[in-house]
Amino acid sequence: MTDGILDYCLGKKGAVKEFPFGPEAAVIKVADKMFALLFEGNGENSRLNLKCDPMIAENLREQHEAVIPGYHMNKKHWNTVKLDGSLPNEDIYAMIDHSYDLIVQKLPKRIQETLSE
Template structure:
């Protein structure tokens, strides 16, 4: 997955936006103001921080040793850093991004979730 493909996929979700609150290089993808992906699209290797169910996070780290690690500068229980350099199939990366988005949406207030359903 290329940086452009990662950006496009993150922005393909309902109400997803890209923001740069930290610096001009760090893309923060949000839904209704809540972060679901964080990356420097120019970094080599390309990595992305994604929210993850705590039990799944541990399982994924074991299954993809070195490619999925505890979230850098994030709550290690709820976030993973995923290396997007060809070591993981694009399908797996897309599933992890989608899971992160879905977890964040599930935590939104009911009114925001309902607005997303109608959009």
């Protein structure tokens, strides 16, 4: 399950994968800014941290049991998605898109331009 999620993240323009916290936590960045943190777990213990607009974050947590405040992150701006199979990949991909877009919007214009080419 996590391979498809990782591939989707890495398919984003300028996305790179690093392992600064050890081999079980893949940090996915764009222009040196993290937009996703994928924890590989056994079976259904895998989870994905994603940046999120605070209002949307609260709504997602209310709507989905698999979405909780960001594990080891600023809980106002980050969600953790439990990759337990309860959410369709399309929903997870939409959350990844949102996280990536939030990060890209904060980048300098010259870097944004290289990502939109």
